Amino acid sequence: MIEPEIDIHLDPFWIDQALRSDVAEGLASQPKELPPKWFYDDRGSNLFDQITRLPDYYPTRREREILEREVDVIAERSGADTVVELGSGTSEKTRIVLDALAATGRLWRYVPFDNSEATLRAAAADLAAAYEGLAVHGVVGDFEHHMGHIPHGGCRLIMLLGGTIGNFPPARRKDFLASVADTMAPGDTFLLGFDLVKDHDRLIAAYDDPAGVTAAFNRNVLSVINHRLDADFDLEQFEHEVSFDVEEEWIEMWLLSRRPQRVTIGGLGLAVDFAQGERMRTEISAKFRSENIGPELASVGLAMEQLWTDAQGDYALVLSRMVG
Structure with missing residues (x-):
């Protein structure tokens, strides 16, 4: 086994x-608004893992369906010997791709990129042990700030799975896609997951499970702020709420204040008032139309090579590469 770097x-x-x-x-x-990246302390990561297994949360299953069906084509079309995974997490689905590349005899290196050092180290060690001769070079960073630190070399398949691209509003999404394109060398490809527009009730159900797992995940951002910034958010005084913005075509998650309250954030020297019924947005999750994905990628110099959907048309995986 090669020790991960x-x-x-x-x-x-x-x-x-x-x-x-x-x-x-x-x-x-x-x-008021809080970025969704702060959901993910250890408890938040565990709650999200539970969410991916809930009956109404379809994206993880649909993406896996496409990967398992099309992975040999993806391996062939990419020609990759290196996989770079943005937001790699536990790297569970990554094994589908690594197995396909290993079968071609080309697999050389895996580069997981994540903001959780503990999660990344555990996944890196597991994969280095599972794939003989695989070089694992992990990067602990924020992919809005540290894309330039991703190792170059080899023929790279860069992946962002799980519909994470939908968490960016349009302007920031374009900036992020441009930053990925800027890191790509000739021959590199980009595999990106998109959750597609569908029945609004199904979308809302995916983010508002009856067991309350998603509600606990949503409130966890307040726990993170309490712990790290000496705040006194009372989690029970904020209600999980989900809506679908028809004009923007995205899901919004909110925390609604159940009563008038003042929250102090000791680490910032702030006191913040919430009115009864006031909503604070914690996440957007944009949903896409297949016909708009190619033009959006083209706007940052990426040419869409192929788009695959699951059998029900809920989700899409798109392979692209640099124009020219």
């Missing part, structure tokens, strides 16, 4: 400063 670009000071900036800016905005 791990690069750390998120030290505690960087994380603290980023959280402080995001919380101060978000609580001063109208409506």
Whole structure:
């Protein structure tokens, strides 16, 4: 087994400063807003793993269906010997792709990129042990800030799975896609997951399960702020709420204040008032139409090579590469 190599670009000071900036800016905005990346401490990651297994949460199953059906074509079309996975998490679905590349005899390196050092180290060690001769070079970072630190070399298949692209509003989404395109060398490809527009009731059900797992996940962002910034959010006084914005075609998750309340954030020296019924947005999850994906990629210089959907047309995986 080749020992994994791990690069750390998120030290505690960087994380603290980023959280402080995001919380101060978000609580001063109208409506109040918190970025979804702060859901994911250890408890948040565990809750999200539970969400992916819920009956109404279809994206994970639909994406796996496409990967299992089309992975040999993806391996052939990409020509890759290296997999770079953005937001790699536990790297569970990654094994489908690594198995296909290993079968071609080309598999050389896996580069997981995630903001959780503990999760990344555990996944890196598991995969290095599972694939003889595989070089694992992990990067702990924030992919809005540290894309330039991804190792180059080899023929790379860059992946962003799970519909994560939908968490970016349009302007930031274009900036992010452009940053990926800027890191790509000739021959590299980009595999990207898109959740597609569908019946609104099904969309809302995927984000509002009756067992309350998603509600606990939503409120967990308040726990993170309480712990890291000495705040006193009372989680029971915020109600999980989900809506679908028909004009923007995205899901919104909110936390609704059940009563008038004042929250203090000791680490920022802030006191923030919430009116009864006031909503604070914690996530958007954009849904896409197949006919719009190619033009959106083309706007940053990426040519869509192929789009696959699951049998029900709920979800899409798209392979693209640099124009020219």
